Amino acid sequence: MLISVRDQFGKHLAQIAKDDSRVLALDGDLGNSTRLDSIEKETVDSFLQMGIAEQNMVGVAAGLASVGFQPWVCSFATFLTKRALDQIVVSIAQTNFDVKLVGSYSGLLTSNTGKTHHSLDDIAIMTTIPNMTVIAPADASETVAAMKAMHQTAGPMYLRLTRDETIPSFLADAEFEIGKGKTLAEGTDILIVSTGSTTYRVAEVIKQMEGVSIAHQHFPTLKPFDKELLLEGARKVQLVVTVEEHYIRGGLGSIVSEILSEELPKRVYRIGVPDRFLGCGTDEELLAANGLSVEEIRKSLSNELIRLR
Amino acid sequence: MLQSNDQLKLTATVLRKRILSTAYYKKQGHVGGSLSCADILVSLFFHQLSIDPSNPKWEDRDRFVLSKGHTALGLYATLALRGYISEEELKTFDQYESRLQAHPDMTKLDALDMSTGSLGQGLSAAVGMAIGAKRLKKDFQVYCLIGDGESQEGQIWEAANIAEKYKLDNLIVILDQNGLQQYGWKNGDKRLNPECYGRRKFESFGFETWEVDGHCMEDLIAVLTEVKGRQEGHPKAIIANTTKGKGVRFMENNYVWHSKAPNDEEYIMALTELGEEV
Numbered sequence: 001m002l003i004s005v006r007d008q009f010g011k012h013l014a015q016i017a018k019d020d021s022r023v024l025a026l027d028g029d030l031g032n033s034t035r036l037d038s039i040e041k042e043t044v045d046s047f048l049q050m051g052i053a054e055q056n057m058v059g060v061a062a063g064l065a066s067v068g069f070q071p072w073v074c075s076f077a078t079f080l081t082k083r084a085l086d087q088i089v090v091s092i093a094q095t096n097f098d099v100k101l102v103g104s105y106s107g108l109l110t111s112n113t114g115k116t117h118h119s120l121d122d123i124a125i126m127t128t129i130p131n132m133t134v135i136a137p138a139d140a141s142e143t144v145a146a147m148k149a150m151h152q153t154a155g156p157m158y159l160r161l162t163r164d165e166t167i168p169s170f171l172a173d174a175e176f177e178i179g180k181g182k183t184l185a186e187g188t189d190i191l192i193v194s195t196g197s198t199t200y201r202v203a204e205v206i207k208q209m210e211g212v213s214i215a216h217q218h219f220p221t222l223k224p225f226d227k228e229l230l231l232e233g234a235r236k237v238q239l240v241v242t243v244e245e246h247y248i249r250g251g252l253g254s255i256v257s258e259i260l261s262e263e264l265p266k267r268v269y270r271i272g273v274p275d276r277f278l279g280c281g282t283d284e285e286l287l288a289a290n291g292l293s294v295e296e297i298r299k300s301l302s303n304e305l306i307r308l309r
Numbered sequence: 310m311l312q313s314n315d316q317l318k319l320t321a322t323v324l325r326k327r328i329l330s331t332a333y334y335k336k337q338g339h340v341g342g343s344l345s346c347a348d349i350l351v352s353l354f355f356h357q358l359s360i361d362p363s364n365p366k367w368e369d370r371d372r373f374v375l376s377k378g379h380t381a382l383g384l385y386a387t388l389a390l391r392g393y394i395s396e397e398e399l400k401t402f403d404q405y406e407s408r409l410q411a412h413p414d415m416t417k418l419d420a421l422d423m424s425t426g427s428l429g430q431g432l433s434a435a436v437g438m439a440i441g442a443k444r445l446k447k448d449f450q451v452y453c454l455i456g457d458g459e460s461q462e463g464q465i466w467e468a469a470n471i472a473e474k475y476k477l478d479n480l481i482v483i484l485d486q487n488g489l490q491q492y493g494w495k496n497g498d499k500r501l502n503p504e505c506y507g508r509r510k511f512e513s514f515g516f517e518t519w520e521v522d523g524h525c526m527e528d529l530i531a532v533l534t535e536v537k538g539r540q541e542g543h544p545k546a547i548i549a550n551t552t553k554g555k556g557v558r559f560m561e562n563n564y565v566w567h568s569k570a571p572n573d574e575e576y577i578m579a580l581t582e583l584g585e586e587v
Contacts, residue, residue, distance in 0.1 A: 048440070050471060051467075051470065051471065051474075053464075053467035053470070053471075055429075055430075055433070055463070055464040055467060056433045056436070056464055056467035056468050056470075056471060057433075058433070059430050059431075059432075059433020059434050059436070059437065059464065059468065060433050060434070060436050060437035060440065060468075060471065061437060062423070062433070062434045062437060063423070063433065063434035063435060063436060063437020063438040063439075063440070063441065064437040064438070064440060064441045065437075066372075066422065066423060066434065066437070066438060066441075067372075067437075067438050067441035067442065067445065067447075068441070068445070069441055069444075071437075086427050086430075087427075087430055087433070087464070089427075090424065090425070090426065090427045090430055091423075091424070091430050091433070091434060094414070094416070094424055095415060095416060095423070095424045096416060
């Protein structure tokens with residue numbers, strides 16, 4: 001059965017809130033888009049409407065956390081991480097409060113809303129904040145597992161979600177441990193590293209590639225990053241490729257490049273959104289235009305393999 | 310802790326001296342704004358707040374948020390007088406890894422209910438605490454001291470909006486309306502700061518409001534006593550008209566004293582003005 005990441009997010013948060021009265025959901029007037037509305041339907045007392053005012057919403061969460069609640073603050077990723085960045089840093093991260101920040105509609109896939117709504121820098125922004133944990137699950141099942149871990153672990157955390165409705169629960173292992181990556185395929189020619197919603201498309205690419213031995217690692221936690229797993233995988237291959245629905249600079253590709261340049265110099269080929277603003281478009285158009293559709297990722301890999309040989 | 314108004318006034322004078330001596334010793338600190346809110350801090354910490362210095366994290370204590378976090382100096386000097394920290398520790402103000410950071414850091418000093426310093430953020434946190442208190446069915450009050458300068462930040466009004474919606478009659482905002490800020494309007498006498506109409510603004514956001522002379526201890530005590538426990542369903546705002554640098558004539562209404570420490574001569578002059586008997 002196909003359940004989207006956002007549907008599963010809303011459903012599971014409602015469940016957590018039912019079981020734990022400390023959990024409160026703060027909405028910035030997007031509950032019916034982010035699916036935070038599930039919580040209002042199921043346990044109305046746990047839902048707080050903060051209106052279209054992200055800075056205040058983050059500050060209110062800090063105050064609630066200071067008196068013992070665990071607020072989950074939800075908005076579109078771009079508004080939450082940029083409009084309220086100083087508030088996140090000062091009121092949430094410096095205080096080390098147990099506040100969960102949920103950036104729904106991350107990346108490119110925001111339903112034809114255009115560049116005002118794309119969130120292509122949130123990994124860069126959020127991973128630079130001390131005390132902040134950054135999590136980007138690949139599918140609905142892993143989202144639930146990640147939310148369970150977030151609920152049980154105190155501290156400021158950012159959950160990066162996608163609006164994509166087409167990703168099935170494809171991971172064989174939906175277990176999740178904060179700070180741990182997962183090896184999805186073993187291989188000796190190249191290692192592909194991915195995170196969040198991109199992992200599904202990479203897995204589809206690998207199914208189509210013949211005559212090449214491809215390893216695939218998925219990192220649902222971007223901070224703290226599972227350096228050991230990356231080094232273990234990178235040692236076995238000639239080339240490391242990163243793929244992400246984020247600007248090519250500042251995200252997963254940068255994290256991987258930094259680690260490898262210090263510990264295991266190796267060529268890294270990064271696939272991500274170039275340094276430019278984009279127009280609106282369908283999911284398919286935007287992914288294709290930025291080299292992130294299954295077809296385009298496959299083409300890039302084929303070209304890199306030719307260079308390798 | 311109940312002091313008579315005369316005792317409170319004396320305490321406020323001692324507080325002003327501590328503010329000045331700490332700034333003089335450290336050669337820095339936001340003196341002007343700390344002096345403008347000195348009487349307010351005394352009226353809160355020595356009369357109004359239900360707190361216990363021997364148990365700073367007492368669950369049912371009233372909360373206090375210094376939203377205008379740059380006047381941490383005034384707050385620390387108050388906490389020293391109230392017995393949370395020693396007079397000696399005041400000397401560590403603004404030093405590397407001191408509990409007394411230049412801007413309040415609750416992770417260092419457990420007497421603080423919130424970390425602040427980037428202006429406009431404290432009131433939102435206070436709103437969160439007040440919503441939390443209602444949900445927990447706790448009687449504690451949440452006091453938030455804001456500046457008129459920082460009220461130029463839109464977040465203050467985002468917070469005010471929500472305070473009305475959630476009927477936070479356990480939230481008491483005190484506006485230190487001194488008319489001056491670091492550089493913006495400069496002439497405090499003429500009240501050029503566009504945020505100097507705090508009462509009108511908070512009223513329009515659904516607050517129950519009072520306007521007092523923020524240096525008249527009797528008025529401060531009277532209004533704080535009146536607002537406490539009033540359960541009318543409205544958040545409350547006390548507009549305290551104050552003078553930046555209050556108590557030291559050459560500092561009063563002079564924007565250069567926003568963040569400046571006195572030199573030897575100025576320090577002696579200031580202490581003389583404040584009287585040597587305390």
